[in-house]
Amino acid sequence: MQVIARRTLKEFWQRHPQAEGPIRVWFAVASKARWQTPNDIKRQFSGSVDFVRDNRAIFDLGENRYRLVVHVSYKFGRLLVKFVGTHAEYDRIDPETISS
Numbered sequence: 451m452q453v454i455a456r457r458t459l460k461e462f463w464q465r466h467p468q469a470e471g472p473i474r475v476w477f478a479v480a481s482k483a484r485w486q487t488p489n490d491i492k493r494q495f496s497g498s499v500d501f502v503r504d505n506r507a508i509f510d511l512g513e514n515r516y517r518l519v520v521h522v523s524y525k526f527g528r529l530l531v532k533f534v535g536t537h538a539e540y541d542r543i544d545p546e547t548i549s550s
Contacts, residue, residue: 451483451522455531455550459518462534472512473534486524502546506532519545 453459459477463470485491488501498510509518517540519533533540533548 451480451485452526452528453477453481453520453531454528458531458550459534466516466536469512469516472516473518476509476511476518480529484527485522488522491522504546506545508545519543519548 456477459473463473479494483490483494485494488507491499491501491507495509498514500508502508505522505524507520507522509520510516511518515537517533517535517537518531519540521530521532522528523530530550532550533543533545535543
């Protein structure tokens, strides 16, 4: 999958250095994946991913300290980063409507 808005991820881990490792691991896995359905993502990330409307996936990273919301375009093989933040920051947004 092509990850769009990688700079957003990098800017986040520069503010939260402990997030760099989990984000890089997620990026490595996601960029090599060829997901066709939400079930493909669920198989790879099992309990650390949830889904909401508009083809959005919410990933728990860093032992649930961070949340990543992406819009998944299965047809084009793209992931658009909509939000990355701490769990507390995530609690203050609506993952179904947040825009990057």
